[in-house]
Structure formats: structure tokens, C-alpha cells
Amino acid sequence: MIFVSDNAVGVAPEILAAMTEAAEGSHLPYGNDVWTQGLEERFKQVFETDDLHVMPIATGTAANALTLSAMMPAYGRVLCHEVSHIYFEEISAVEFFSGGGRLVPMPGENGKLDPADLRRHVERGRRGNLDPEQPFVVSISQMNEMGIVYQPEEIARIGDFCREFGYPLHMDGARFANALAGLGCAPADITWRAGVDALSFGATKNGGYSSDAIVFFGPVSRKDVELRFKRSGHIFSKAYALSSQLTAYLEDDLWLRNARHANAMAAMLADRLENIGIRLESRPDGNEVFAHIPDDAVTRLRDAGGRFYPWHLFGDDAYRLVTSWTTSPADIDRFLSIVSASAA
Amino acid sequence: MIFVSDNAVGVAPEILAAMTEAAEGSHLPYGNDVWTQGLEERFKQVFETDDLHVMPIATGTAANALTLSAMMPAYGRVLCHEVSHIYFEEISAVEFFSGGGRLVPMPGENGKLDPADLRRHVERGRRGNLDPEQPFVVSISQMNEMGIVYQPEEIARIGDFCREFGYPLHMDGARFANALAGLGCAPADITWRAGVDALSFGATKNGGYSSDAIVFFGPVSRKDVELRFKRSGHIFSKAYALSSQLTAYLEDDLWLRNARHANAMAAMLADRLENIGIRLESRPDGNEVFAHIPDDAVTRLRDAGGRFYPWHLFGDDAYRLVTSWTTSPADIDRFLSIVSASAA
């Protein structure tokens, strides 16, 4: 009954197998190995474009902060949701990587940015007696911290806003696979086709060992990005350690299969909780369920080894339940039986 | 009819005289001159404490950002009002000086922080599923960007909150003299006696040439602060250039006399505007009047050479009128006559 997070479960066997295969051979360091050198081609296929650069990176925080730092000057600003991961849970990593930039927390229903709010914010600055206009970047999370997914056309509207004002658009895709599995569209539809310039592509939460990736769509100074990797200590001499994971992750749609399973388990969990009268914050778009659970049920669940975080954002009785590629219907049965007993 | 800002008017003759006197002699550089060496003693008298360190600095933005950077680690956070000068008008100076810290914009009536909001913010973090607890600094503006002054007991309540949590308290006093003149209390009453640890002490807006000061109450590493001055290019080899201004500013209560005059002119302006039916945002506590002026009056005023900023924060017909030590009743007469004509 581990619902604490999708990073709390084991590693997909296909990924472990690739890592092991890579680790048994010798490879020239710093990316001059077959795993790393084949990776970009795979991403090009997945994203249906040749105009793309990929760099593996060990953590999601580094992926977000390093990417954003490459998209703006040191005094730049990132328009992001006030409950986005970069603003709320990654300390001041963006401020650090950028050398003193600023995250601007924006409101927005369901954890989503609204182009109208973005426009208002920017135009107020332009008319302003106040703050002079700054170079902005916009960052959205797909899916976001409330477990909600942007529809392709919602992203496209933000992309249109960005193009109008000349701002780059970044997507935090720590749970990109879950978003995609829910939408059923092509990866390109919610990235470059909708105006996204750079993507933090998550794998760790969906079966990886510890590897995400940065994907730039369109022109980027690869040397600039590599120097940012190096000075932040994110170059792996054994580059295959990361790229072998990502290779297996994309092979035979493992990433989508894992995400579909996790999403299905979340849907099942949501249905069954609602059936017994547990109020949900919203219907899950991916693999996160936010539920209002009575105190006595929480106590019983914890006593039985249940692991999950309170989510005060939604109230004192709110909890986040995250499913993963390892969640089984039996886990859900067990969880429900304990909650029901208590609800009864 | 210059109401654009109190930094748009000339320099007080007493200050120019002191600058000239200093500039005519030879002085060892880097503060080894009589003007700089006598300065701390004057501040100790004004603030009624020996436990104080003063360092002149050329601009208010530098005063705020450098001081805050000395009060927190590079990943620290500053709780400040969402319309504070440091958040709204000084770009990311604090982020730059601190090496990647963050300003946390807080709401609050009349531009004032409320200890209850601060407590809620901090406790949410402590309980949090979200952002781990950070080292915080609290920063308030006296008077603030809405022209409002904190009462001594309001500051003391914020000071109590800071002591309870172990956070330092900073005050942006760009218009400290105007606040003080309005309150009629002792400088100590709204600084160290109320729990303020460091003050950005403004002089430029109140008759100075270009000099403010940083005042630390209580222990501080002077060497640390001086190295921060040096690496940000804020050490003046001709230190007397700043300290002579500040010396004259404090002499014979020049600072308070100038501020009282500016405040009295603002009160007169406010009274007379209200008398002819112009709506004010609030009664001025200091030398700033925020008024809702009809478009035709604005046009006439500008045609007649009137200078003042729109203040969109309060609406499309809102304007900020700042009085200064140079504002005369005749200026106000003229302003009113033009507004009245139009209102008629």
C-alpha cells in the first residue's frame, strides 16, 4: 500500500536489464558510448521531429532549473503556477541556476496557467509605474501538482501567447508519460506542435532508476547547455548510466505501458473511493488521486502499513494517493477494505 | 508642479554645503576621513543606542539588497509585501546580491504585512507536504509604497513574530524620515525597540544628493558586510562623498524638518483635493497622495507642466502625487486651480 509517491517503488526490470548490459562493457566516457549516441534518434522518432536535442540528467529539479537557466538571462523571470513544483517544492533551484532570476507565482484554476492571467500580468508591467519590463519565460507542468492535465489546445493557447510576446515556453514533464497516457495524443501534440520550446522529460517516477532528460525543440546552443551541465556537476563521466535507462524506457513503449497501468489504477482507486462516499478533489487525469479521508480511516491505513502524504493545500483531511507501474488491483482492494471498515 | 517623486527635486543647501566643504580638503581614502569616522556617533545619538553599525551606501536598492543578503544564506527567503519596493520595483536585486535567494510576496491591507499572515505562511511550510522549511527574513517598508505608515505597535508585533521564529527583521526606510515625522515618535521606537535588526536609511529622497545608509542594530560581522560592499562595487574610495551628505542630513534635525515640511504639504494637498470632490485612496501618512483624477484634469495639468505618475495599482484614474522639502503652498495652489477648472 505504497501510495506515497511514484518514486517510492522499484525499478522496471527492462530498465534494470539495460543498465546491467551497459555496465558490463567498457565505454569511452562523457557520452562517447553507443547508448548515449543512439538516444537522440529515439527521441526524434518519439517526438516526430529532427529538430530536437536531448540530454540525460539525473534529477527532475536539475532538469527544470538548468533548462530554465538556459532560456533566460540572469535577471529573467519565470511565470509559473503558484503550486507548481518548481515554485513550491524545488527550493530556489531556478534562482540558483539562473544566477538570481525570479519565479513569479501565478494563480490559476486546477493548477493550470491561464493565458488571460499571463497577459494581464505582463501588460500591467508594460503600463507600469512599477517594475520595468523583464525578459520572461513561461513554465507549465504536464501533468501538474494537482494531478490535472492540460488539453493540447490549452497548451497551444499558452504557446500562442508566448509567441506573441517573444517568450520561450518550458514544460515540466516529471509525469509527462502519465499526462500523455491520459490524453492519448502524440507526444508532439502537447510539446513542440503546441509551442513548447523545452521539456523536462521524466522517467524516474515511471519505472526509471534515476534519470530524466532535457529535450530542446528548435535551435539551442548545445555548448552553452553542456557548460551549464558541467559547472553544476551534472555531467556523468559514465554517461551510459543515464542513457541506458532512457533507452529501455522508450523501447517498445515501456514508458506508455507503465503510465497507462498507473493511470488505470488511479481511476480504479478513484471510482471505488467515490463509491463508498469518499470525496475526491477532482477526477484524476493521471496517476494522482486527492481524497478527503476521515481521520479514523487514516489511522487504520497507517497502522496497516499504508504510506501516503497529507496534502494540506486541499484541507486538513486531504491526502494524496499516487499510483505507479507497480500498483496492483490487490493493493487497491486492501486499501479500500480498510477505508470502508472505518467508514462503516 | 513636480509631484513625480521626491527624488526629482534639488538638493538641500545644507547638504551641498557640507559636500563642498568636504570636497575641498584632502582625505585618506576608504573611510579614513573625519566625515565618515564621525558618522556612527551621530547615528548612535539619533537612535539612542551604542549597539549600532552604520555604512553609507549610494542607492536605496543597494541598501536593501546588500543588507538582506547579509541577513540570510544564499537559499534564504524574504517575506515581503507584494507591493513592496524590493519586490515590485527593484528587479531581482535581492536575488542577485544573495546569490539566488527568493522574495515571497505576501498580501496585506494598506501595503502592510500582518503577523497572522506571516505565521500562516510559515506554519503551512512546517506542516507541509511541500516546500521544506527555509531560513526566512522579514522585510517591511516604513513608510510603504501606498504611502502608509506602520504604527510602532504594529512593528513590534511583527518583531515579536520574528523573535519567536528566529527570523531577522529588516526595514526599508527609503522614506523613514517621512514616516517618523508623521508618527512623532523616537527613531528607536520604530526600529530596534520594536525588533528591527537592520534598516535601510534613506536620505536621497529627502534632500540628499545621492546617499542612503545601512544601519545594523545589534551584532553584525562588519567585515562580512564590507566585503559585500566591495564585491558589489559599492565602496567609495572618497567615502566622504557620501558621509558628508549624511552628516549634514542629521545636523540640526534637517532630515526631520525636511520631512515635516513635505508631509505638511501632502496633508494640505490632500485636504484641498478632497474639498473639491477628488477621491483619495487614503489619507496620507507621509508625503504621498494617491488621488483619482479625471482625465481632462490630467491633460490640463500635464499641459501646464505638471509631472506625476499614473498608479495603476489603484485603478486607471489613479495618480501618485509626491511632495518634498521643496514643495510650496504656491505649487499646491496652482495644481488645485488647474484641477478645479477642469472639475468645474
Place this chain on the structure above:
Amino acid sequence: MIFVSDNAVGVAPEILAAMTEAAEGSHLPYGNDVWTQGLEERFKQVFETDDLHVMPIATGTAANALTLSAMMPAYGRVLCHEVSHIYFEEISAVEFFSGGGRLVPMPGENGKLDPADLRRHVERGRRGNLDPEQPFVVSISQMNEMGIVYQPEEIARIGDFCREFGYPLHMDGARFANALAGLGCAPADITWRAGVDALSFGATKNGGYSSDAIVFFGPVSRKDVELRFKRSGHIFSKAYALSSQLTAYLEDDLWLRNARHANAMAAMLADRLENIGIRLESRPDGNEVFAHIPDDAVTRLRDAGGRFYPWHLFGDDAYRLVTSWTTSPADIDRFLSIVSASAA
């Protein structure tokens, strides 16, 4: 014939086994797993002290730069050798992590710092008409970029200097195991007993997958260091990914066995090269041989798949040959036979 670097070879099977074991289970994230929680105890045994903090980190550059940033203020300075890895091969990572600190390149025979030079540098600053005294950290590499090892008493003399002036002492131990295997002393003898305050403890180059560690001896603010990890994107949610490697690395002296083997292969390679008249830059203390190889031999070696870097530091005919835990006598036979053929 991979002599390009010890990071160009595969991963030790014992380490892969531990990683696999860890990856198959569920673990609470962010270090709340058995692998991570047991790690500090193992380091305490290895280093014979309880006064020690360990934090796994993915790369050596991050280990060095993050550690140094925690040992000095943002305007601090690191006295290091002019051919140290931190100065010569890690770009400006220290400058980045520290927020603008400076590395001071020092000369020194055999890539070693000499306490007399350190003293001269510091005293010149103290007497100086020039740069005011800065807070310093001293950083040494064990073993260093020239393949040379500090004797315990040499480190102790640097440690004494540091204590006299109040400077912390850091050791870059990317090849710490190789140094130790060469010296045959206890880990404590070349670290805390000799005055070292913090150690970048390498594992990647000696059979690891991709994991090093930071070891602080004596008091340190763990929270400060953790926040530095987080803001630089070096917190692994799956902390076991790193700690499982380190656990296996220390188990049954794997680290020392691997290092002893690599060192023995380097000694054999050095002996045999000298026997056929190839000049070495110095006798290898660890697993690096710097040899002056004729051009024709280099061509033949490369044609036969030999991989190694030129090392211009020692001249145009100088090459670095790095042995590892995987190097076999057969590799050396083959290398020698090709060199000999050419020398003949």
C-alpha cells in the same frame, strides 16, 4: 587496451548486484531507505570516528564544488594547485556553487601544495597594499592530477598550517582508494587525523556505477548542506540508487581490492615501459602512468584500438595511461608488444 580513464570501464559486479537488489524493492523516497540509512555507520567504521557525516552524490565535480561552497562565504577563496582537477578540469563549478568565490592557482612540485607557499601567499595578502585578506579554504587532491600521492605527514603539515590560520581543509579524493592502497595506511591517517575537514570520496572511477560521496569530519550544518544539494538538483528521490553502490563498494574491502589491483597493474605497466626504454614522468603512486611515447608507437597503438589521452602538460609526446580494476596483465602484454615492435 582502454587506458583512457578509470571511468571508461564497466561496473564491479558486486556493485551491480547491490543496485539490483535495491531497485527491486519499494523504498520511501529522499533517503528514508535502509541502504541510505545504514551508510553513515559504514563510513564511521571505515574512518574510525563517529564524528562524521556522509552524503552520497552523483558526480565528483558536484562533490568538490558543493562541499567547498559549504566551507566558505560567497566571496571566499580556495587555495589549490594550478593543475588540480577543480581548477583545471571542472570549469567554474566552484565559482558557480559558491556564488562567486575564487580559486587561487598555486604552483607546487609534483602537483602538491607546499605549506611554505601557502604561508607566503597568505602573508603577502596580510601585509598587502593590495587585496584585503579573504576567507580561505585549502583544497588538495589525493591522489593528484599527476598521479602522485601525499604522504600522511605532508597532509598533516598542510593541516597544521590550516589550523594556525583558521582555514578549513578539503580533500578531493576522486581516486582516494588508489592513494590509500598505495600508502597502506588507515583512511583516518590521511583525512581527519591529518587535519582534513571534508573529503570528496570517489567511487565511480574504481568500479562504481555513478556515485561518489561527501564526507564531513567534525561539525557541519547538515541542513545547510542538504539545502545546497536540493537547490543544485543533486537530491535523488531514489536515494538508494546512490547509497546501494557505496554500500557494496565498502563491503568486504571491495574498494581497496579494486584499487590495489589497479595500482599493481600500473606498477607492472610502468616497470615494463621503463624496461624497454620508455621514459616515465615519475614512478606511479597509484593507477596513473605518464609516459613519453614515440609517435609511431602511438599510431600503432591507436590503430590496434588502444585508447588513452595525450597529456600536454608534460610535453607533446606525453600520454596518460590509467589502469583500473578491470585491467589485466594480458592488456599490458598486448600494449607492450605493440610499443616494443615500434620501438624496435
Place this chain on the structure above:
Amino acid sequence: MIFVSDNAVGVAPEILAAMTEAAEGSHLPYGNDVWTQGLEERFKQVFETDDLHVMPIATGTAANALTLSAMMPAYGRVLCHEVSHIYFEEISAVEFFSGGGRLVPMPGENGKLDPADLRRHVERGRRGNLDPEQPFVVSISQMNEMGIVYQPEEIARIGDFCREFGYPLHMDGARFANALAGLGCAPADITWRAGVDALSFGATKNGGYSSDAIVFFGPVSRKDVELRFKRSGHIFSKAYALSSQLTAYLEDDLWLRNARHANAMAAMLADRLENIGIRLESRPDGNEVFAHIPDDAVTRLRDAGGRFYPWHLFGDDAYRLVTSWTTSPADIDRFLSIVSASAA
């Protein structure tokens, strides 16, 4: 007998007069005043080009560090002399402003960079097994810390090197007027015509109150530079405070007249010291004399109120004597009479 520095003497009356004139009027803030708006035109005339941007700045350290930060990315490197002011006397201001760049100290006779050394350094990096190639900026001082001046053709050779490699060239001109007065050429000849892209233009040391300027030759993002000013607290709301000084400084060749006088006094001092057998480090090119003075003479001079710094760089008996626009032949007479007495 103030020879401690040219920043230890008073302010030129012409400059004080302009400051006073400016300070007595009202001016729109942030550069919208006649003094600031006319400044660029004056610089265009002085430098014989329209392709130039000028921004006044309060200190030389800020001028250097801010300018260099605008000429390179955060991970850039500045090739500078090992006894340049930016490396030796301005702490880590460049590292701070750039967000973690690095100063690379280079040797060079008489405090001058040699293009051959620059080439060697850069090419070693290019061939290197070591540090990957970085974006470089070159910075030279005119005149330099050893009181020596670059000839126009020496600068042009460095300029040629920079153009070949695509590196920008910066000049620290804290004593630019003294250099120019010594050379007798046009300002353009030692700046843009010789390949200089940006100049820190000093005025404070040559009669200013406290103001230098940054001059960019050729294209530059003015907005980028202004945002760097703002976030480092170097925007003066009363911009005329700086620009009035610079206006008077350039009027009627005041800057050159002051510098010629200071240089003439240095030449006289040097001649007379040599005449009585005092060894000089070199013939002065500008207004700095480095002399080896016996201990007893130093004691007598100090007892008589003489002020000057020891200059350990040139040995334990070396002293720096700086003349200024206020130095009189009588000062030199008195200095010499005391030295002679003692030498006798």
C-alpha cells in the same frame, strides 16, 4: 605630502561647480535630465565616433565588473594580468557580477599582457586533455598597476588577437586620462581604433567627486546593461549627480589638463629622486612613481605627515607615490628635502 593615492585629494572646482548647478534645480529622475542626456554627445566628440554608448557609474570596481559581466556568459573567463586591479584589488567583484565567472591571472612584463602568452594559453586549452574551451574576454589596464602605459600598437596587437579568436576586449581606464596625457594621442587611438570594445572610464582619481563611466564601442544591448545596473543597485535616481561631474570633467579639456599636471609632477618627483640616488622601479609613464626608499627616510617622511603606501610587490623597501591634479612643486620640494636629509 599626500602621495597615498589620487583618490585622497579634493575635488576639482569646475566639477564641484557643475554638481552644485545641477543640484539646485529639479530634474526628472532616472536620467531624464539635461546633464545625463547631453553626456553621450560629449563622449562621441571626445572619442570621434557615433557608435558609442555611455553610462555613468559611481565606482571603478562596479565599472569593471559590471562591464565584464555584460561581455561574457556566467561561466566565461577573463584573461587579465596577475597584478591587474580587477584580479588583485577588487576582491571577487567580477566573479560576483558575472554569476561565477573566472579571472585567469597571466604573467607579463611591466604589468602588460603579451599577445603571445594569450595565444599560448588559449591554444593549450584547445589542444587540451584538460579544461574544455571557454568563452574568453581579455582585459587590460591603461595605465596599469605598475604605472606603465600600453603603446597604441601594443593595444592593437592585443586587439588583433581578440578579433582572431572572437574574444571581446575590455580596458580598465581608472587612470585613462593619465595614460592619454602621457601618450599624447587621441582617445580613439587607444580604444576602439585599437580594437577595444568597452572601457571603464575613470574620473574619480583625476579630480572627480565620485563618478566614473562605462563606454561601449559598437553594438551593445543597452537594456541588458541597464538591467545589470539596476539589479546591482547602481542606478542613481538623481542621475545628474554623476553626469554633472562627467560633463565638467570633459569640458575645456579639464580631464587632460588635470592629468598632464599630475604626470608632470610625477616626472619631476622621479627626476629629483633619481638625482639623489633613490632607485626607481621604472620611469613613470603617468602619475605613479615606485621608489625604493631607505627605512630612515620613510620614518622621517611619515613623522612629517607624509602619506604613501608600501608596495611589497617590488620588495620590502618599495613605496608607491601617486601624484594628482593638486600636487604642487612645493610638495615635491618638501618631500625631497626630507628624503635628502635622511639620505645624507
